[in-house]
Amino acid sequence: MNSFVFHNPTELIFGKGQLEKLGDKIDQLGNKFLLVYGGGSIKKSGLYDKLQAIFNEKNAEVVELSGVEPNPRLTTVQKGIDLIHENGLEWILAVGGGSVIDAAKAMAGGAKYDGNVWDFYERKAVVKDALPLGTVLTLSATGSEMNRGSVVTNWETQQKHGAGMTFPTFSILDPENTFSVPKDQTIYGISDTLSHVFEQYFTHTPEVPLTTGLAETIIKTVVNNAEKAINNPEDYDARANLMLSSTMALNGLLAMGVETDWATHSIEHAVSAVYDIPHGGGLAIIFPNWMKYVYKEDVSRFKRFAVEAWDVDPEGKSDEEIALEGIQAVRSFFDRIGAPSRLADYNIGDDKLDVMAKKALPFGPIGNFKKLSEDDVREILRMSL
Amino acid sequence: MNSFVFHNPTELIFGKGQLEKLGDKIDQLGNKFLLVYGGGSIKKSGLYDKLQAIFNEKNAEVVELSGVEPNPRLTTVQKGIDLIHENGLEWILAVGGGSVIDAAKAMAGGAKYDGNVWDFYERKAVVKDALPLGTVLTLSATGSEMNRGSVVTNWETQQKHGAGMTFPTFSILDPENTFSVPKDQTIYGISDTLSHVFEQYFTHTPEVPLTTGLAETIIKTVVNNAEKAINNPEDYDARANLMLSSTMALNGLLAMGVETDWATHSIEHAVSAVYDIPHGGGLAIIFPNWMKYVYKEDVSRFKRFAVEAWDVDPEGKSDEEIALEGIQAVRSFFDRIGAPSRLADYNIGDDKLDVMAKKALPFGPIGNFKKLSEDDVREILRMSL
Numbered sequence: 151m152n153s154f155v156f157h158n159p160t161e162l163i164f165g166k167g168q169l170e171k172l173g174d175k176i177d178q179l180g181n182k183f184l185l186v187y188g189g190g191s192i193k194k195s196g197l198y199d200k201l202q203a204i205f206n207e208k209n210a211e212v213v214e215l216s217g218v219e220p221n222p223r224l225t226t227v228q229k230g231i232d233l234i235h236e237n238g239l240e241w242i243l244a245v246g247g248g249s250v251i252d253a254a255k256a257m258a259g260g261a262k263y264d265g266n267v268w269d270f271y272e273r274k275a276v277v278k279d280a281l282p283l284g285t286v287l288t289l290s291a292t293g294s295e296m297n298r299g300s301v302v303t304n305w306e307t308q309q310k311h312g313a314g315m316t317f318p319t320f321s322i323l324d325p326e327n328t329f330s331v332p333k334d335q336t337i338y339g340i341s342d343t344l345s346h347v348f349e350q351y352f353t354h355t356p357e358v359p360l361t362t363g364l365a366e367t368i369i370k371t372v373v374n375n376a377e378k379a380i381n382n383p384e385d386y387d388a389r390a391n392l393m394l395s396s397t398m399a400l401n402g403l404l405a406m407g408v409e410t411d412w413a414t415h416s417i418e419h420a421v422s423a424v425y426d427i428p429h430g431g432g433l434a435i436i437f438p439n440w441m442k443y444v445y446k447e448d449v450s451r452f453k454r455f456a457v458e459a460w461d462v463d464p465e466g467k468s469d470e471e472i473a474l475e476g477i478q479a480v481r482s483f484f485d486r487i488g489a490p491s492r493l494a495d496y497n498i499g500d501d502k503l504d505v506m507a508k509k510a511l512p513f514g515p516i517g518n519f520k521k522l523s524e525d526d527v528r529e530i531l532r533m534s535l
Numbered sequence: 536m537n538s539f540v541f542h543n544p545t546e547l548i549f550g551k552g553q554l555e556k557l558g559d560k561i562d563q564l565g566n567k568f569l570l571v572y573g574g575g576s577i578k579k580s581g582l583y584d585k586l587q588a589i590f591n592e593k594n595a596e597v598v599e600l601s602g603v604e605p606n607p608r609l610t611t612v613q614k615g616i617d618l619i620h621e622n623g624l625e626w627i628l629a630v631g632g633g634s635v636i637d638a639a640k641a642m643a644g645g646a647k648y649d650g651n652v653w654d655f656y657e658r659k660a661v662v663k664d665a666l667p668l669g670t671v672l673t674l675s676a677t678g679s680e681m682n683r684g685s686v687v688t689n690w691e692t693q694q695k696h697g698a699g700m701t702f703p704t705f706s707i708l709d710p711e712n713t714f715s716v717p718k719d720q721t722i723y724g725i726s727d728t729l730s731h732v733f734e735q736y737f738t739h740t741p742e743v744p745l746t747t748g749l750a751e752t753i754i755k756t757v758v759n760n761a762e763k764a765i766n767n768p769e770d771y772d773a774r775a776n777l778m779l780s781s782t783m784a785l786n787g788l789l790a791m792g793v794e795t796d797w798a799t800h801s802i803e804h805a806v807s808a809v810y811d812i813p814h815g816g817g818l819a820i821i822f823p824n825w826m827k828y829v830y831k832e833d834v835s836r837f838k839r840f841a842v843e844a845w846d847v848d849p850e851g852k853s854d855e856e857i858a859l860e861g862i863q864a865v866r867s868f869f870d871r872i873g874a875p876s877r878l879a880d881y882n883i884g885d886d887k888l889d890v891m892a893k894k895a896l897p898f899g900p901i902g903n904f905k906k907l908s909e910d911d912v913r914e915i916l917r918m919s920l
Contacts, residue, residue, distance in 0.1 A: 165536070167538070364748070407775075
């Protein structure tokens with residue numbers, strides 16, 4: 151096991167009806183705040199009205215910023231920071247999925263910084279102070295509700311960067327708020343969650359049984375609940391288990407003491423940057439191919455993955471056969487839930503493989519389980535066509 | 536899954552050589568603080584000298600309170616609070632195991648409270664403010680390094696009570712600091728850790744696969760590393776895995792969304808109160824008997840426990856046989872590591888069963904997996920003779 155620091159101060163408020171605790175939070179953090187949300191699905195679902203009732207009861211002075219984009223833009227973040235300053239707002243309430251929360255994190259850090267908030271994303275500055283941030287999560291996927299990461303896109307410079315901004319002070323996770331998530335978004339969220347686990351599971355760090363077992367538990371929990379939630383969007387326990395899984399998949403626990411990989415995320419970001427496909431869809435296509443490309447780096451790790459996380463029967467098979475069967479189980483699962491399997495599903499051909507490969511590793515080799523060069527990435531993309 | 540709140544702000548600083556980060560913490564929290572420790576094992580191990588070197592480098596003004604008892608006393612806590620007030624100390628550094636940390640938590644809360652600190656333990660007051668508290672852990676057992684619980688004994692009134700005091704601000708966990716833990720303390724720590732898992736595993740709450748899987752992972756990790764650490768006290772990875780397991784076993788994760796039990800802890804506390812035996816020893820005796828007494832409440836849960844956590848082969852056996860084999864596996868494991876198996880091992884006979892049974896449930900029935908009456912407790916104690 152490697153040395154590590156784990157520090158996650160977010161208060162997780164989980165379960166049916168937990169929105170009622172928002173009133174206490176307004177009492178604690180102040181009644182002048184910025185409400186940030188996305189395209190208006192919270193109005194259709196009725197969540198917006200429930201929020202307004204709580205705001206009214208607390209005589210809250212709420213300034214609204216709606217229309218946060220699926221890939222939140224720096225211009226939107228700047229708009230939020232301006233609203234905070236102009237109105238003397240005390241904290242931020244983000245209601246939505248990862249994009250809304252990521253944008254709100256940027257506003258929280260930017261509002262307490264004299265320079266341009268983009269400095270944080272260009273690694274020119276480190277966040278020293280931030281406004282308090284509360285979230286009401288409406289989508290199980292990114293884990294942003296319980297980590298400090300934030301990804302923002304600067305359209306002027308055509309850059310999409312991540313930064314460690316700030317942990318939410320609290321996050322309210324009511325599985326019922328995900329009942330209205332459409333089928334495709336549910337599928338992408340499942341793919342995103344599993345991909346976060348995979349990026350941290352495939353490691354050469356020895357003696358990490360706790361994080362390994364927790365990762366396998368999250369995988370099995372997601373697999374066992376995915377089809378239930380897809381086929382019956384109002385299955386509370388299925389939605390609850392997916393929600394808690396996505397949060398635990400990227401709140402720092404799985405990274406305790408292990409060297410993580412994250413090459414597949416870099417590759418997918420490059421594909422999305424060129425073709426603007428959904429992140430979760432891209433991951434479902436690329437991850438099984440990354441696995442096939444790298445499994446020989448440690449066949450025993452992939453064997454364990456197959457047997458423990460995917461219930462592959464090892465009887466009478468070679469380690470390599472077991473490992474490959476595990477990778478096939480991942481692919482079959484994604485097929486079963488209706489995730490895309492090839493770049494062709496998004497009408498992506500082989501004409502821009504070089505562009506994407508270059509974009510995937512702007513700072514040199516990526517990944518740790520196997521260091522990937524541009525040639526490696528091009529090959530994985532070719533396997534994904 | 537039940538609704539829940541999870542909030543654990545402790546910064547966990549884990550691994551070989553992490554003590555060097557203490558200097559930064561002194562910079563952050565101030566150089567006037569109270570150093571709390573126990574009977575002096577930290578002087579024998581060399582840890583005390585390492586601390587002094589860091590204190591000197593930071594020109595720290597350190598007031599020492601040593602001699603904290605294995606069951607920390609209210610009088611010792613009060614002594615610490617007085618030292619803090621007299622010397623205008625800014626925070627507390629606790630170096631030791633659960634008792635030292637529990638006492639320091641009491642001092643942290645008591646120092647910021649106008650009344651008697653015992654009020655918190657008598658449920659007459661709730662902690663609203665506390666001094667910052669840092670810990671350097673030297674024993675894997677209680678999990679106190681990453682939770683807010685504190686148990687203190689009032690000898691004047693013959694009461695031993697627990698209270699939710701304060702989370703450590705940071706905890707430094709270097710497995711090397713547990714190399715010098717004697718064999719019996721290592722065994723008791725293992726028993727304590729497993730017991731914390733058991734108390735939260737046996738639940739009737741449905742649809743809790745994540746906490747169930749994490750609990751099983753912790754059990755397997757402890758079982759796989761226990762004998763390694765006992766036979767080779769300087770096996771770094773074994774010590775590291777036991778240390779992380781004991782912390783994860785009682786930091787709130789296993790209680791997410793589940794109804795927990797804790798009856799066995801109440802029974803053991805009663806035995807310890809009358810006979811002053813080691814807590815971990817008492818738990819190793821009582822827990823398998825509690826299991827035998829209650830397993831019929833949900834044979835399927837015990838079957839899963841046997842198969843998933845203890846690798847019992849279910850082939851050709853009834854559910855009840857599998858369940859009982861799992862319980863026997865727990866007993867066999869405790870025997871194998873040299874934990875006590877009967878109250879007779881501590882020269883405890885049947886003459887005070889009534890007294891202990893009464894003491895175990897002063898406020899009515901205990902436990903949730905099966906509600907236990909005084910008669911039930913007496914029977915479990917009789918099985919443990």
